[in-house]
Amino acid sequence: QQQVKQSPQSLIVQKGGIPIINCAYENTAFDYFPWYQQFPGKGPALLIAIRPDVSEKKEGRFTISFNKSAKQFSLHIMDSQPGDSATYFCAASRDSNYQLIWGAGTKLIIKP
Amino acid sequence: DTEVTQTPKHLVMGMTNKKSLKCEQHMGHRAMYWYKQKAKKPPELMFVYSYEKLSINESVPSRFSPECPNSSLLNLHLHALQPEDSALYLCASSPTKVNYNEQFFGPGTRLTVL
Numbered sequence: 001q002q003q004v005k006q007s008p009q010s011l012i013v014q015k016g017g018i019p020i021i022n023c024a025y026e027n028t029a030f031d032y033f034p035w036y037q038q039f040p041g042k043g044p045a046l047l048i049a050i051r052p053d054v055s056e057k058k059e060g061r062f063t064i065s066f067n068k069s070a071k072q073f074s075l076h077i078m079d080s081q082p083g084d085s086a087t088y089f090c091a092a093s094r095d096s097n098y099q100l101i102w103g104a105g106t107k108l109i110i111k112p
Numbered sequence: 113d114t115e116v117t118q119t120p121k122h123l124v125m126g127m128t129n130k131k132s133l134k135c136e137q138h139m140g141h142r143a144m145y146w147y148k149q150k151a152k153k154p155p156e157l158m159f160v161y162s163y164e165k166l167s168i169n170e171s172v173p174s175r176f177s178p179e180c181p182n183s184s185l186l187n188l189h190l191h192a193l194q195p196e197d198s199a200l201y202l203c204a205s206s207p208t209k210v211n212y213n214e215q216f217f218g219p220g221t222r223l224t225v226l
Contacts, residue, residue, distance in 0.1 A: 032213045043116075043202050043217035044155065089154050093213040098143055098168065098206070100213060102154035 002027060004092050006103025013080055014111050021106045022074045023090035030092040034100070035064065035075050038087045047088075048075070080110045115139075116218035118203050124224045127193060133221045135186040135203030144186040145215065146178055147202040155202055155217075161186060162208060193225045 005024045013019040023033075031052055036044035050057045050064045050073065057064045061078040077084055090103040116137045125131050135144065143162050147155035160168035161180040175197075177189040186203055200222055204215040 034214070036217075041200075041220075041222070043118075043204075043220045046214065046216060049214065087152075091154075095213065098145070098160045098162070098213065099157060100215065105152070105154055107152075 002101055004090060004101050004103045006090050006106060008106060009104065010107040010109075012109045012111060015080060015082060017080055017110075019077050019080055019084075019108055019110070020074055021088055021090070021108070022072060023092075023103050024070075024072045025092050025101075026071065027092070027094075027101075028071070029094050030101075031095050032093050033064070033066065033073050034091050035062070036089045036091065038089065038105075044089060077108075082110045082112050084108065085110050116203055116205055116216055118201075118218040118221050120221060121219070122222045122224075124226065125190065125193065126226050127195070129193075130189070130191045132190065133188040133201055133203075133223075135188075135218055136184055137203075137205040137216070137218075138184055139205060139216065140183075140207075141205035141216075142183055142208040143206045144180060145202075145204040145206070146176075146186065146188050147204065147217075148197075149200040149202055149220070159188075190223075193223075195225050198223055198225045 034049035035047045037047045038044040048059045063076040066073045091100040119134045146158040149155045158172045159178045164180045179187040200220040202220045203218040206215045
């Protein structure tokens with residue numbers, strides 16, 4: 001019930017394409033869903049986050065789509081660039097709890 | 113200032129050494145975290161401090177000893193570590209009222225235990 005399942009494990013996309021990374025959760029008490037971007041040897045950086053009261057949130061080229069009934073959320077990267085090559089983690093938590101439940105991560109490579 | 117800083121960036125220590133990792137933030141956050149991250153894995157929560165008090169200890173071995181001297185600083189004291197403790201150690205902070213799961217991470221300390 002505490003798990004967040006992330007897919008795919010790795011993804012290769014041509015520059016300009018739209019990589020999509022998916023996450024699914026079971027615990028309906030989760031009410032905060034962030035995405036983190038991590039470059040090798042660096043700490044995770046908070047990219048974008050969504051709460052269940054909206055179905056989509058966009059920040060620059062990054063969009064989260066949220067499907068509450070399916071208990072799924074996904075990250076879309078528009079006009080992807082080689083500089084977007086990184087590992088992406090989804091996570092979930094309850095507002096009353098400091099703990100983030102992490103997905104396993106997706107290694108994204110954007111080919112020039 | 114939206115930055116979490118960590119020192120040192122790299123640390124190599126023997127199994128009998130005592131060392132400390134340091135973390136600092138000036139965002140006014142009153143929750144601070146230590147995570148351990150192994151290669152190709154998500155961060156793994158170790159400790160959470162809320163208002164300078166330890167609120168979560170995820171059953172971490174006693175060879176790791178956290179300390180929160182004030183609201184901006186977080187230390188992790190290391191003693192008698194094992195080679196399997198080699199990892200990237202991450203510090204994070206978050207607000208404690210609105211959006212308090214919005215965690216901001218530092219760059220990490222790469223620890224190697226020989």
